[in-house]
Amino acid sequence: MDNRIRTEREQREWTQAGLAEHLEVSRQTVVALETGKYDPSLPLAFRIAGLFGKPIEQLFFPTGVRNEQRL
Template identity: 80%
Template sequence: MENRIRSEREARSWTQVVLAAHLEVSRQTVVALETGKYDPSLPLAFRIAKVFDKPIEGIFFPEGRSLVVKDAAID
């Protein structure tokens, strides 16, 4: 499974330590999540999605299938 955790974290200018605090996990867990060495439990996946205010499908997707995010047009 691939994810957008790192890009979402960086978009907010958060360090791995800050994200870990929001998720109540260790920084090492954040590193493992971002590098794809650890797939989160379902409860943790829901917490990650909530922290980033995105649906789970907006954060996680199957390997080899990049997620195309379409932004609404800004008037």
């Protein structure tokens, strides 16, 4: 699954450690999420979406979906 976590984090000028603190996860988890090595649990995906003020479908999408198909 691809995601916009890094983009959203960088737009807010947050560090990976800062985002991890907000989400109550490790910085390594944030790295794994941003690089697509780890897909979040549904509760974590909802926390991420809530923190960024975006619907889940604007943050997470199937791998290979072209940019113009994303919301």
